[in-house]
Amino acid sequence: MTQTLEPTTGTEPSAARTRVETWLADFEAALAARDVDRAAGLFATTSFWRDLIAFTWNFTTVENRDGVADLARQTRESTGATNSRITEGEEPEEADGVVTAWFRFETAVGRGSGLLRLNDEGAWTFLTTLDELKGHEENQGTNRPRGVEHGAQKDRVTWRERRTAELEGFGRDREPYVVVIGGGQGGIALGARLRQLGVDHVVVDRHARPGDQWRSRYKSLCLHDPVWYDHLPYLPFPRNWPVFAPKDKIGDWLEMYTRVMEVNYWGSTTAKSATWDDAKKEWTVTVDRDGEEVVLHPKQLVFALGVSGKPNIPSIPGQDVFAGEQHHSSQHPGPDAYKDKRVVVIGSNNSAFDICGALWEIGADVTMVQRSSTHIVKSDSLMEIGLGGLYSEQAVEAGVTTHKADTIFASLPYRIMHEFQIPLYQQMAERDKDFYQRLEESGFRHDWGADGSGLFMKYLRRGSGYYIDVGAADLVADGKIPVKHGQVTELTETGVKLANGEELPADLVVYATGYGSMNGLAADIVGDEIADRVGKVWGLGSDTTKDPGPWEGEQRNMWKPTQQEGLWFHGGNLHQSRYYSLYLALQLKARAEGIPTPVYGLQEVHHTS
């Protein structure tokens, strides 16, 4: 709108604009000439090209001129850029010697966009994303569907009849092209994308209703990320949505969203097995739908089971002797039944804190067992310092739309992301130093991540090892929830015994001991052979705790082709579910339409779990 008014009317283009236009034109020309060295020479000595399916049909980050040359060489026959230009209404900006510019381009099959940062030597970071496929644009705005068909038609089929026939027909008179296993926010967001792209799909989940994944968790659970970070595609939360939504409210939203976005969703449905027919290039997926066995034959199978795999339940001598109740945190029903009971929670990350806090609130006698150090940040500090620049009311008012924020985030290469993160966490340490001092004095073992880069890098590297404090950490710091240290060596009939010999009496033991890799969950359905072929899911190969090297450049197996044809992983927090679901959906759509999708740099597998 007003941003499209030309702010520079009557003035000369800025030097920054000229540099960017020249760079884009040179790059486009180099690709067109298949001149790999010239293309690579446009990059700085230290540089990163991150491509989300625009040139590579993969999620790929190549580094430095060598990496660029390799990418350009291997993809030069299949693609190139045309019509590269600075995005309308977005003036390139120069700061600290770096010019930042939003741009658009086309490939042979689609339209893309990206974010370029130029330093003195050339491109320092270069993000390219494919945003839509030509001829398969989404129906939005002026292209929105018409809805009812006007005019009289004999034997009209209504919207409701059509929806019912579609939803109930899979496995009977039609096949979905994609089956998505897991109907949390990830599966739902992907389903919405697939609906928009016109890809036949069905999302299956063992819970009865969308949102039950949230509703069934412990009652004090809320989102730990603020609303601006959490929007789903197409239908953002309204302006009156709370900053930190309670779990039941998110559950309601997901249920509504699924219905309104016409996601094909089968609740009360458990995937039993999936086998790949390499001749037919097709899966045979057997599900139990509310007691009925249904067999589906999709070409593509997506696991969208969250960041977590199977619950890790440690094997401890005496578990068969313990007379009380014991369960994994994922099975914890909430505090209500445990007022005045003695509870030992093993673990000291997010789930452990949430469960301890809720138990303390209801009047349980709760003890936390810390086995290794934990990174804690205050929710407010994380929101203001960690996310505020991109995801906040102020950012929205400054014109940073959700998609723009997502793209800026995506444009920071994983290799150097910690460098941007470290100073933020130094700020948080300073801001909350009183809290950290109290926490330390209480005996709790706290860390800031392997390199001081804090929570988000821990999340990307290992998906664990932290707590976003919404209150329970103060209970620990204040000694209201006692913390014991060390490994649990034994369960007795009446409690928990620690390595130092101390015994903690317990009516309930909660194993807040985390989860395995997602391919472990998939193994139950696709079998160990395929799960091992695909390998570990999540992590960057940062060679830090629980994220062994070598360096991967992208998150392992997430949203991109795997070593098993037709098998994909989707998940992550609401931000990742929102942003990356587009690129996963476009990969599926391209395959559904028979558009060639030559994959550059298919990941190698270094770890099976």
Next chain:
Amino acid sequence: MTQTLEPTTGTEPSAARTRVETWLADFEAALAARDVDRAAGLFATTSFWRDLIAFTWNFTTVENRDGVADLARQTRESTGATNSRITEGEEPEEADGVVTAWFRFETAVGRGSGLLRLNDEGAWTFLTTLDELKGHEENQGTNRPRGVEHGAQKDRVTWRERRTAELEGFGRDREPYVVVIGGGQGGIALGARLRQLGVDHVVVDRHARPGDQWRSRYKSLCLHDPVWYDHLPYLPFPRNWPVFAPKDKIGDWLEMYTRVMEVNYWGSTTAKSATWDDAKKEWTVTVDRDGEEVVLHPKQLVFALGVSGKPNIPSIPGQDVFAGEQHHSSQHPGPDAYKDKRVVVIGSNNSAFDICGALWEIGADVTMVQRSSTHIVKSDSLMEIGLGGLYSEQAVEAGVTTHKADTIFASLPYRIMHEFQIPLYQQMAERDKDFYQRLEESGFRHDWGADGSGLFMKYLRRGSGYYIDVGAADLVADGKIPVKHGQVTELTETGVKLANGEELPADLVVYATGYGSMNGLAADIVGDEIADRVGKVWGLGSDTTKDPGPWEGEQRNMWKPTQQEGLWFHGGNLHQSRYYSLYLALQLKARAEGIPTPVYGLQEVHHTS
């Protein structure tokens, strides 16, 4: 955002801006000085001041200098304007000798805005609206609720528990301040506003689920207005929402909207009676909630039962003799059971056409009986010519937000609105002249409203007498649905007899014969005495068919104080439900907070039905 950048930096204010600023300052000063004549003198000889509760705590349109003087005189002790200014980022525009300007102002109790049109003599049209009450601003954007309360609290009450206690507590341990009878789009939109303003409320509806009002109608029903006209408050339809939504999809949206917006909604609940205690200033409302009698004591009672009152079922000799099925259009179950049956539909407006069309599509032998002439416009023409300037994708792209469109519409005085409408319908007549010629040749009696002002004026004046053609009119024009003329004089055992003696055999007779005034529906609950005291609801007093004079200036009894304290009417199409619900909700909120609300010009009652 970018609109707040100063577009006039470095240039002189335009003449239009200077005129508006001077006018606003003069007007504010005249009010401050209690100088009624000076205030009136700022208006043109022919002029209109429409106020929505900012100065009058009423919906009022006064005309010419006399009217302005009267309004200013009678309200001068209770209110005035301060801080009047041109709205930030909205430059006044001059065209055809009229300067149009958006402005903001404050009153003693709230903040308002409006739209001013100045001609050579002074203000020609002047709309003022109260948008929020000071100290009771809605929690949105930066003021959005925090959601979960961080920090540890003993015996925390969760969101779900609080919602359940609220919803189930009314009539037991708490009283709603407002009871809304009717949970269609009107009641739901008002409920959402009341929730935002923190007014205790409950919306009751006889249907089980929100949206069932739509779902239960005939199966081919769809919205006849396009999506841009239909948004609900706070949560607009997403960009992929169809132009004309099918009824079941709207039903789903309303159900989810109710949940997401936390409207207190009691489904399967029928209001039985309501009595007013004038000493206590309180209603006693008895409802049947799913078989249980619940008594509520609200201070305010709102009827939100749509535009329509009780079904008009004509009394015709032989109705007890007719051997087939007969029902009012509101009871029509849809066409499915009537394939190959002979159906006579009495009436020729929207419902009649929709029902005839759906019956024809399924293969029924259907005849329409036209008793008086009908106004028909093609849906596409109405959308493009009638609404396109304000409600369309193009309007959105041109910066005409929904609220801006609503306000522009509200700024056109009812007295002269037909003058703006007539040329639009002349365009439609020209565009679709072939259709109208065919229609005329088929013998169908068509009109353009009493003064050629078309559909919207018919809607505002009488709420009937038209059809927005989505296809069925062509069936009539093409002779596929035969039309008979005249009154029905008798039903025989086998069919319908017309005044001209013709007899139409029938298996089903549908009375598409419209509805009475809304106070007729209210009478069943509040009694005839109160219903008569309140009088006819809807209409402008235009002295045209079904809208007897004298001139009212505003729609009778809608969204504003009535002659019965604590009794209100809300309804209309989605546009009216959206826009006027704000001003009704603010009136209720002010009363809930004990803010003085002296009403200027409480309407007189000229008709009881």
